[in-house]
Amino acid sequence: MARxxxxxxxxxxxxxxxxxxxxxxxxxxxxxxxxxxxxSAHLPKVGGMYLQAESEIASINLVMGGASTGYxxxxxxxxxxxxxxxxxxxxxxxxxxxxxxxxxxxxxPGLGNILPAQGxxxxxxxxxxxxxxxxxxxAPGNLQEAVDFTQDAFDLSQKYRTPVMVLADGFxxxxxxxxxxxxxxTEDPVSNxxxxxxxxxxxxxxxxxxxxxxxxxDELEAHDTHLQEKYARIRTNEARFEHFMTxxxxxxxxxYGTTSRVCRxxxxxxxxxxxxxxxxxxxxxxxxxxxxxSSLPKSVKVILDVEMSAAFQMADDVRLATQCEIPLMTAGRxxxxxxxxxxxxxxxxxxxNG
Amino acid sequence: MSETQVFSMPKVWNAxxxxxxxxxCTHGVAHRLVSEAIDELGIQNKTIGIAPVGCAVLMHQYLDxxxxxxxxxxxxxxxxxxxxxxxxxIVFTYQGDGDLASIGMxxxxxxxxxxxxxxxxxxxxxxxxxTGGQMAPTTLLGQKSTTSPSGRDAKMNGYPIRVSEMLATxxxxxxxxxxxxxxxxxxxxAKQAVLKAFKNQAEGRGVSFVELLSTCPTNWGMRxxxxxxxxxxxxxxxxxxxxxxxFQ
Ligand SMILES: Cc1ncc(C[n+]2csc(CCOP(=O)(O)OP(=O)(O)O)c2C)c(N)n1
Ligand code: SF4
Numbered sequence: 001m002a003r004x005x006x007x008x009x010x011x012x013x014x015x016x017x018x019x020x021x022x023x024x025x026x027x028x029x030x031x032x033x034x035x036x037x038x039x040s041a042h043l044p045k046v047g048g049m050y051l052q053a054e055s056e057i058a059s060i061n062l063v064m065g066g067a068s069t070g071y072x073x074x075x076x077x078x079x080x081x082x083x084x085x086x087x088x089x090x091x092x093x094x095x096x097x098x099x100x101x102x103x104x105x106x107x108x109p110g111l112g113n114i115l116p117a118q119g120x121x122x123x124x125x126x127x128x129x130x131x132x133x134x135x136x137x138x139a140p141g142n143l144q145e146a147v148d149f150t151q152d153a154f155d156l157s158q159k160y161r162t163p164v165m166v167l168a169d170g171f172x173x174x175x176x177x178x179x180x181x182x183x184x185x186t187e188d189p190v191s192n193x194x195x196x197x198x199x200x201x202x203x204x205x206x207x208x209x210x211x212x213x214x215x216x217x218d219e220l221e222a223h224d225t226h227l228q229e230k231y232a233r234i235r236t237n238e239a240r241f242e243h244f245m246t247x248x249x250x251x252x253x254x255x256y257g258t259t260s261r262v263c264r265x266x267x268x269x270x271x272x273x274x275x276x277x278x279x280x281x282x283x284x285x286x287x288x289x290x291x292x293x294s295s296l297p298k299s300v301k302v303i304l305d306v307e308m309s310a311a312f313q314m315a316d317d318v319r320l321a322t323q324c325e326i327p328l329m330t331a332g333r334x335x336x337x338x339x340x341x342x343x344x345x346x347x348x349x350x351x352x353n354g
Numbered sequence: 355m356s357e358t359q360v361f362s363m364p365k366v367w368n369a370x371x372x373x374x375x376x377x378x379c380t381h382g383v384a385h386r387l388v389s390e391a392i393d394e395l396g397i398q399n400k401t402i403g404i405a406p407v408g409c410a411v412l413m414h415q416y417l418d419x420x421x422x423x424x425x426x427x428x429x430x431x432x433x434x435x436x437x438x439x440x441x442x443x444i445v446f447t448y449q450g451d452g453d454l455a456s457i458g459m460x461x462x463x464x465x466x467x468x469x470x471x472x473x474x475x476x477x478x479x480x481x482x483x484x485t486g487g488q489m490a491p492t493t494l495l496g497q498k499s500t501t502s503p504s505g506r507d508a509k510m511n512g513y514p515i516r517v518s519e520m521l522a523t524x525x526x527x528x529x530x531x532x533x534x535x536x537x538x539x540x541x542x543x544a545k546q547a548v549l550k551a552f553k554n555q556a557e558g559r560g561v562s563f564v565e566l567l568s569t570c571p572t573n574w575g576m577r578x579x580x581x582x583x584x585x586x587x588x589x590x591x592x593x594x595x596x597x598x599x600x601f602q
Pocket of ligand 2: 375376378379380381479483484569570571
C-alpha cells in the first residue's frame with residue numbers, strides 16, 4: 001500500500017488486518033471506537049469475524065478463547081476498559097497465549113474524561129492484574145510507528161506466547177498522518193498445533209490443555225520460574241529506545257508517545273538557539289530500556305521527564321535506570337492537556353540557565 | 355462361557371486419573387453423561403471443553419479432550435471466542451451455579467442471546483461447593499449455608515434465581531432443559547438432554563443449555579442418599595424439571 005493519509009485508530013486496525021489478524025473482540029469506549037468500527041466493516045472481507053462483546057471482561061475472555069486456537073486475535077480499548085480486562089490479561093499471561101491488546105488511553109482515574117492522557121503507564125508496565133507477570137508494552141511516537149508496532153506486537157506475542165500491549169494515547173488515536181501499511185508475513189495457524197487447541201487430528205490424536213491453575217506449590221513455583229525466565233529473555237532481547245541529539249547534551253528530555261513529539265519540536269528549537277538538549281525516548285515501556293540511560297554521555301547534567309501524567313509515573317523507571325545518579329526533574333500537563341512546545345522550551349532553559 | 359461386557363468407562367474418560375469429588379457427589383454422574391454424549395456422537399477429536407472455577411476446575415484432567423480453563427464465570431465468553439474462530443469444533447462449558455449464575459451472569463446471558471452454537475452444562479447444587487459451602491444465587495429460601503447461617507433470607511439475599519426460566523425468555527437459545535441427577539429415571543432423562551445439547555451443536559443449531567440439579571452432600575451436611583432425597587423434596591418443587599425451550 002502506498003502512503004495514505006489515515007486516522008490513527010483506523011491505521012492500527014488496518015495494520016492488524018495486514019498482520020493476519022482475522023478475529024477482533026471488543027467493546028466500545030472513546031477514544032478508540034473507530035477500531036471496532038473499522039474491524040466490523042473490514043474483517044468479513046478477509047473471511048474473519050468481528051464480535052462485539054458485552055463488556056471488556058467478556059472481550060478479553062473471547063480473546064483468550066480465540067487465542068487458544070492458535071489464530072491471531074486482538075482487542076482494543078481505553079483506560080477504564082483495560083482495568084476491567086486486567087483479570088483476563090493475568091489469565092492469558094499465565095496460560096501463555098499470544099494476543100494483542102491496544103490501549104488508546106484517556107484521562108483518569110475513574111471515568112475521568114475522554115481526552116488524551118498518560119496516566120496508565122504503571123498499570124500497563126506492572127502487569128495490571130494479579131500475580132507475577134509482565135506484558136511487553138510498545139509505545140509508538142507517530143502513526144507510522146503505531147502501524148509498525150501493532151504488527152510487531154503480533155510477532156512478539158507469537159514469539160513469546162504472551163499478551164502484548166500497544167499503548168498510545170488519545171491524540172495518537174485521533175490524529176491523521178500519512179502511513180504506509182505493508183502486509184506482514186504470518187505463519188499458518190496450524191504451525192501452532194503443538195500447543196493450541198483444536199488441532200487434535202493434526203497432532204495424531206494427542207490432546208492439549210490450556211490452563212493456569214497449578215495446585216501443587218512445586219508446579220506453580222516451576223511455572224512462575226518459567227515465566228520469569230521468559231520475561232528475562234524479553235528484557236534482554238526486546239528493549240527498545242531512541243536517542244535524539246544526545247551526543248553532547250547537557251540536558252536530556254525523556255518522554256514517550258505523543259509527548260515525545262512535543263519534546264522533539266522543543267529540542268529542535270532549543271538546538272537552534274544553541275542549547276545542548278537531547279532526548280531519550282523509550283519505545284518499549286516494559287521491558288524498560290535502561291540502556292537508553294546508562295549509555296548517555298558524561299555531559300548530561302539533568303534529565304527532564306515529560307509526561308501527561310500528574311504522578312509522573314515513568315519517572316520512577318528513569319530513576320532506576322540512572323541509578324539516581326543524574327538529577328531528575330519533571331514537567332507536563334494532565335487532565336486531557338498536552339504540554340506545549342513552549343512550556344518544554346521554557347522549562348529546559350530554566351534548568352540550563354538556573 | 356463367553357463374557358458380555360455390560361458396563362465400561364466412557365472412552366473419553368481418562369482411566370488413569372482419580373477424581374477428587376466427594377463420595378456421593380453428582381458431579382461424577384454429570385461428567386459421565388457428558389463423556390457418554392461425546393462418545394456416542396464420536397466427536398472426541400473435535401471437542402473443546404471449557405473447565406470452570408468450582409469443584410469441576412480439574413475437569414480437564416478427567417476427560418481426554420482438548421480443554422481450556424476459564425476464569426470464574428467467564429467460560430461462556432471463552433467458549434464464544436473459540437467457536438467464533440473454529441466453528442467446525444464442538445465447544446462446551448461446564449459450570450456450577452456460583453460460576454454461571456453469580457459472577458458469570460453477564461457472560462452467560464449474552465452467550466445465550468448471541469446463540470453461537472455452544473453446549474452449556476449447568477450444574478446447580480444450590481451452593482458454592484469448592485469454597486466450602488457459601489450461599490449461591492440458587493440457594494433456596496431458608497437453606498443454611500456458611501454465609502447464610504440462619505437460612506437464606508429474601509430480605510437480605512433476594513430470591514433464588516431460576517436461571518433456566520430466565521434464559522428461556524431470550525430469543526437466542528435453541529434448547530433449554532432442566533433435569534436431575536438423583537435416580538435412574540431422572541438420569542436417563544438427563545442423559546438424553548445432554549446428548550441432545552451436543553447433537554444440536556453438531557448439527558449447527560444455536561446454543562443449548564442443560565441445567566442439572568445436583569447434590570453437594572459435603573456442604574449440605576447430609577449423607578448422599580439424604581442429599582438425593584432433599585434435592586427431590588426441596589429443589590425440584592422450586593426448580594421444576596422439563597424442557598423450557600426447544601427449537602422444534
Ligand atoms: C474472581 C474469583 N472470585 C472468587 C473465586 C473463588 N471461588 C472458587 S470456586 C467458587 C464457587 C464455585 O461454586 P459453583 O460455581 O457453584 O461450583 P461448585 O463448587 O459448587 O461445583 C468461588 C467463589 C475465584 N476463583 N475467582
Ligand atoms: S464439595 Fe460438594 S459439589 Fe464439591 S465435590 Fe464435594 S460434594 Fe461435590
